[in-house]
Amino acid sequence: MPRTRIKVCGVTDSDTIRACADNGVDAIGFVFVEDSPRLIDPEEAFALTACLPAFVSSVGVFRDASVDDFADVEELCPTIYTQFHGDEDVDTVVRCGPDIIKGIAFDPQTIGRELMKWGSYDEVCAILIDASTPGAGKAFDWQQLAPFTQLVTKPIIIAGGLTPENVGEAVRLLRPYGVDVSSGVESERGVKDVRKIAAFCEAVRRADA
Numbered sequence: 001m002p003r004t005r006i007k008v009c010g011v012t013d014s015d016t017i018r019a020c021a022d023n024g025v026d027a028i029g030f031v032f033v034e035d036s037p038r039l040i041d042p043e044e045a046f047a048l049t050a051c052l053p054a055f056v057s058s059v060g061v062f063r064d065a066s067v068d069d070f071a072d073v074e075e076l077c078p079t080i081y082t083q084f085h086g087d088e089d090v091d092t093v094v095r096c097g098p099d100i101i102k103g104i105a106f107d108p109q110t111i112g113r114e115l116m117k118w119g120s121y122d123e124v125c126a127i128l129i130d131a132s133t134p135g136a137g138k139a140f141d142w143q144q145l146a147p148f149t150q151l152v153t154k155p156i157i158i159a160g161g162l163t164p165e166n167v168g169e170a171v172r173l174l175r176p177y178g179v180d181v182s183s184g185v186e187s188e189r190g191v192k193d194v195r196k197i198a199a200f201c202e203a204v205r206r207a208d209a
Helices: 014-022 042-049 067-076 090-096 111-119 142-148 167-174 194-208
Strands: 005-009 027-031 057-062 081-084 100-105 124-130 156-158 178-181 186-188
Touching: 005 057, 005 194, 014 194, 027 042, 042 057, 042 067, 057 067, 067 090, 081 090, 090 100, 100 111, 111 124, 111 142, 142 167, 156 167, 167 178, 167 194
Parallel strands: 005 027, 005 178, 027 057, 057 081, 081 100, 100 124, 124 156, 156 178
Antiparallel strands: none
16 A cells, blocks of 8 residues: 655744654645745745755645735745645636645535546646645544545545644545644644654554554
């Protein structure tokens, strides 16, 4: 069975990048959302990309950004992938593609439609499923999601309320392509904890095994 990929989001310093690389993290997320406690300046983020070892991908994270907003940031800090984590319309996603990770909120009433919708666009390379209030650090009912994960062939990434204590359960139940963590590996809001990153990665590896 393929291993579960790991993304740590909201990275703002080189120590965190080194900890992620040392523990086998696959992708680093830079948050370009104005009201986020994990906001990073694009030029600072670009400087940090120099710390990324080979095969660790950079992801620019946006919420409800316009095409122009995206282009302005991308010019200063080009990333391997772009994550749209809001209510972006299809035109925006398509124009900012390819290699888009589209974030959607889990709602049992709409999740099937949303998966089918975004799974039909070539510009979308993966779909990230978060809690109903993205960014709030809340987990959702993974049991309810399980029947929907086979609706699309796009890779599925699970986010929302994941911690070193519960990520193994999510991986065993859903067998996602990847998991995305932010607040679950922090010592305080916006501050990553090296020990929690290590514990999170180890929990994913144990669940895969």
